[in-house]
Amino acid sequence: MQQATAMNNQIKWRRRLNSGVRYVLLTAVALIMLYPILWLFGASFKSNAEIFSSISFWPKSFDFTPYVKGWRTGTEFTFTTYFINTFKIVIPKVVFTVVSCTLTAYGFARFDFPGKKILFGLMLSTLFLPAVVTRIPLYLFWRNFGMLDSYVPLIANTVFAAEPFFVFMLVQFLRSVPRDYDEAATIDGCNSFQILIKILLPILKPSLVSVALFQFIWSINDFLSPLIYISSVQKYPIAIALKMAIDTSSGVVAWNQVIAMSLISLLPSIILFFTTSKQFVEGMATGGIKG
Amino acid sequence: MKKIQKYQGLLYLTPWLIGLLVFTIYPFVSSLYLSFTDYNLLNRPHFVGFANYTKLFTQDPEFMNSLWKTLEYTLLTVPPQLLFALFIAFILNFKLKGINLYRTAYYIPSILGGNVAIAVLWRFLFSGDGLINQIITLFGGSPIGWLSNGFTAMIVISVLRIWQFGSAMVIFLAALKEIPVELYEAAQVDGAKKWTIFFKITVPLITPTIFFNLVMQMVNALQEFNAPYLITAGGPAKATNLTSLLIYNNAFKFFRMGYASAMSWILFLIIMVLTIMMFRTSNKWVYYSDGGNA
Known part of the structure; x- marks a missing residue:
């Protein structure tokens, strides 16, 4: 009986781990795929010089002149x-x-x-x-x-x-x-x-x-x-x-x-x-x- | 009254029938005719027999090069795109919370990817001091001249297509949902491993969908125009000069309408032969659950 619950617990744990791995994988792939678009959104407020020098998504200051x-x-x-x-x-x-x-x-x-x-x-x-x-x-x-x-x-x-x-x-x-x-x-x-x-x-x-x-x-x-x-x-x-x-x-x-x-x-x-x-x-x- | 009834359906089809004649059948026949002429917009077309075709195959290395590059591009894009689409669809098919959010996220590139804006941005991302090279330098690598090397330029336009795997993924996902859960449960009871289940149950059952996606993506990839035109301009040194781009330049830059028509017909025949080959071989590997053939 005790052995059975231990096994059940083990299965539960494995399931959780599995779905955890899946979430991490899915999120990582989604981020890699969408980061260029996100970054470009930030870049549209940057100066021309900052665009070519910073991989950060967030601009140093918001500048609407490019628009x-x-x-x-x-x-x-x-x-x-x-x-x-x-x-x-x-x-x-x-x-x-x-x-x-x-x-x-x-x-x-x-x-x-x-x-x-x-x-x-x-x-x-x-x-x-x-x-x-x-x-x-x-x-x-x-x-x-x-x-x-x-x-x-x-x-x-x-x-x-x-x-x-x-x-x-x-x-x-x-x-x-x-x-x-x-x-x-x-x-x-x-x-x-x-x-x-x-x-x-x-x-x-x-x-x-x-x-x-x-x-x-x-x-x-x-x-x-x-x-x-x-x-x-x-x-x-x-x-x-x-x-x-x-x-x-x-x-x-x-x-x-x-x-x-x-x-x-x-x-x-x-x-x-x-x-x-x-x-x-x-x-x-x-x-x-x-x- | 009966007679009117009988032809009523045709009445609804009239617009489509006119369109079929004027916008499909007429230009289809006309382009075949043009391909046997020297038409260049200035003079009346003269019939030149197979001259365009022999020239293309014997004296035009640029054309042969474009065909190989087009095949290379298709091979570089279609299999990875479908594998990616299938893999992500397989993971998304498990009952997870927030699955719709992921489905939407993965689908975004397919919606936006065809837009000129994305091609423009792509060119920027892979430029000398663009985002990709900035990331590479950040990790200690040295920047790559993506667009100045033939092979990497091909990679850049290929990645843009692979990036848009969302539409194939959504179609796979719909097919995966159709597979009865009992089949998986039965296999699990029999002690089958996850990967065995994937290859022995999932894949065979969705072969019709794999086939559909394969044909559609192949036909599209063989006609790709935007990426080489906007991102690489066919270069460097014609390394990404895909056939559609070459046809465009011949027809609409140099107005060699006859010659460009011959090119389009060769490309068309290649697409048709490949499509027919796929349909022919499909009964060997495509499994239809109702037992019928496509």
């Missing part, structure tokens, strides 16, 4: 312009994506029509189609229409549900919603569009929020498309403006300003992520979306 000067930029435009430009691209993209992907997913998940299998197969195969292969003809396409240096090439494809990830994710979700709802609504005299709006949309809402969040982050992170399509400074989004800040002609980069502006440009994503992190992680897990 003020960085915001003004070396160009004739301030970051206000670049922020507004970014949202002029991102917001339409998010709205169009949510609407067009919902309609497409509804069509695939709830209707039978000739050629459905082939079309669904096509949709899935575009999931694996590398963007690199369509980039040049698309550029030439928009050039022919005189649309270069406008936001149209950046936004247009979202009107047509061009993101198969989201369509697939919404189809999966819609399939899990019992068709009894639709049938009941049909008996009540709803047409198929009313069923979508009145019955399915409220159920779909959490998935749609995930779609919107991911599209927001991806669009704000997108660098290559504006790099290819946008050429005048007054139309630059933040992504290109930041790149400009490290390309200064003088050769001397005001790192504290660059760091300050980099952190500011991360703010929309950070705020969004922390207010909705549960949605993100769950959307990611259920949709199996890439990062």
Whole structure:
């Protein structure tokens, strides 16, 4: 009996030790991973000299001039312009994506029509189609229409549900919603569009929020498309403006300003992520979306 | 009335169908055509047969170099990223308090990592007197010229991708949660060790997820553009000149549209062959619990 309790104690101890080791490991890895971001937050208040001489996260004194000067930029435009430009691209993209992907997913998940299998197969195969292969003809396409240096090439494809990830994710979700709802609504005299709006949309809402969040982050992170399509400074989004800040002609980069502006440009994503992190992680897990 | 009913679904698909034709199928075919021309924006495209392709493989060492560098980058990033993701997901899957906090923390790099700001900061962290070298000197080492040596420059852009293991981790975590607890308990009763359980039960049961993550991360890594463009500019001495960057420079700096299209097609074919190979070999190692094949 005594031996048994001793053994139980030993097991308990081992469990505690084990979970202790796990916490230490998890915390250490998390700190190493996030320290650069933390340090940069501190660095954004430092002088240019202090940045290169102190690994401490805490600045000797808080100086907001990197923010003020960085915001003004070396160009004739301030970051206000670049922020507004970014949202002029991102917001339409998010709205169009949510609407067009919902309609497409509804069509695939709830209707039978000739050629459905082939079309669904096509949709899935575009999931694996590398963007690199369509980039040049698309550029030439928009050039022919005189649309270069406008936001149209950046936004247009979202009107047509061009993101198969989201369509697939919404189809999966819609399939899990019992068709009894639709049938009941049909008996009540709803047409198929009313069923979508009145019955399915409220159920779909959490998935749609995930779609919107991911599209927001991806669009704000997108660098290559504006790099290819946008050429005048007054139309630059933040992504290109930041790149400009490290390309200064003088050769001397005001790192504290660059760091300050980099952190500011991360703010929309950070705020969004922390207010909705549960949605993100769950959307990611259920949709199996890439990062 | 019946007929309308029958085609109603297609009505909802109309926008997507238009997009498929205009933004996917047309450019796909068009880029194949362009790859057989000498189009350079100035003159009308002339058909040149396989000239671009033969030139790429026989007279363009820069292109061959970029392919090897792209493969090197993929090999350096994808396996460590997935191993890391799986390992952390495995630890997080134990019932620990505050697990959501850790999950969020590990996921942050995946959310922010694609942002230009992070690439800019990365360049700074690894610069001559940047934070990393400051830490090295603090521990008595001598600073490393990270971006002036080909191999270390490759390491710098690779670490940026590995750092973003959070998205793969979250997908692994969801898969791990699906494994019935009884299986673990049964194995424990049989006296199996923890690592045996991990390799004999956990890993086989999540092979479909490993497969999914592997294909997705591979396809992404083979097309990486931002990091070499923003952090290393393909250098030093072309050591990080990944194929996507080379294609961009040819197409949008020198306007060699035909030549760059041929490059994109080779990269596309490589990606496709690798993806198909993975699907083909998947029935040897991917275990589907319903007994079916993917």
